[in-house]
Amino acid sequence: MKAVINTIYESKLATLKDKIAVLSAPVQLTIVTVGEDPASKVYVRNKIRLFDELGLTCNHITLAEETTTQSDLDEIAANAEHAILFQLPLPNGLEAPDLPASVDVDGFGSEALGQLVLGQNSILPCTVQATIDIIASHFGENNFAGLKVAVVGRSNIVGKPLAIELINRQSTVSSFNSRSDLESVDWKRYDVVVVATGAYGVLESTQFFEGQLIIDVGINRVDGKLVGDVKHNLEIEPMAAITPVPGGVGRLTCLHVLGNAVKLAECAQG
């Protein structure tokens, strides 16, 4: 699967470079971080590096955990004029402001999500877009209708918007969560299983079958190693195609932050 991800990555990046070349409006991004979350630092560094490589401006606003208030964040959001994101998780009960769709590069705000439900938006949450890309690459861009997809996890930033987008594309979608009886599920019934629980080992590589596509959205640190949500049985070769962690969904997710910033710049240009 690593080669597949690479191919998708290179193809999407090339398309984005072409779009950026003909845009008259500048593609910009502002990233706001609060405090010193180590995982956030890695994600932010990757985003900044990608923008740097393409000669684009990425502003990084770093706020101190001790002194930052909700109204500080709200004020930054209210003044945003181009693509902006508040890197999650935020400390001390701070919440990411509900951004207007015109600057909401993550697509996490209520305006972008409402447009998603109505099938009217172009901005998908970056991890959702990455998952859609991988399914499209495996089954074909025009073959979502009737595809049987299980989405395990119902977060506001992955599971729920992914289920909505798949319903928009006429897939047959089953949404599972921590209260679902996963033991009794016959996973064989699904063409695609997306695992986005945020917990390692909820499902195992040996539970899946030939012809299935398993998309592992999780990123967990176990014994100092980065792993996904799917537990890999190293003694038994998996029959299904399973996306790797790291170097799978996450790699494409980072690219789609740029992709969404380009879309917002295109919209601003009119």
Added chain:
Amino acid sequence: MKAVINTIYESKLATLKDKIAVLSAPVQLTIVTVGEDPASKVYVRNKIRLFDELGLTCNHITLAEETTTQSDLDEIAANAEHAILFQLPLPNGLEAPDLPASVDVDGFGSEALGQLVLGQNSILPCTVQATIDIIASHFGENNFAGLKVAVVGRSNIVGKPLAIELINRQSTVSSFNSRSDLESVDWKRYDVVVVATGAYGVLESTQFFEGQLIIDVGINRVDGKLVGDVKHNLEIEPMAAITPVPGGVGRLTCLHVLGNAVKLAECAQG
């Protein structure tokens, strides 16, 4: 099931009357219709009658099919100061304006739907609320988590928002649509099957089992008779509990137009 629906109806109505009695803001509704759709006339009459019975104001704006433009509708929407709805279907390609949540009594607009995805809204589309009520009455208000629910149909006004609300409530939700292979589905797996396809006979009463709750959202006219989406085999007593049409979901849906108008008046009051 008719008795169950009646019980829910009377109980909800009593609660609403209590709420209206203590509200200082008036509960008002404006209904906009364009043209002479006969089914719309029935729905509108039922809503007006309910408001009349409670001594509440329901304004009905009737517009001619020939002369009404999109900007007429948009202007009415822009000036709305309390609960308003544009009765569907609208003729001539006219679209219901995307209402702000503060006046969106149907909950069909992008703002209300975005809040729904985030689990932050109090206004559900009326048919969705009616379906939730029936499930709550059958299985218990606190027993949605882990409940296996099939939602057949993916419209913006029923199927999709219902799936989202059920995911919010931690049900295990499967969403089917016209491209799903319904023949191969083992319906026995579901505690609840909601049929909202808008087409008569997609599923039959004999396909369901004891202990299951089947909620028939459809309203179709077949041989001059009102029927749901579920085809009833009159020779074989159904094993599952199936909501009737008419007198099922539709009766509660009408009540929730009032319920949502009360909620919007409460919000306006602060």
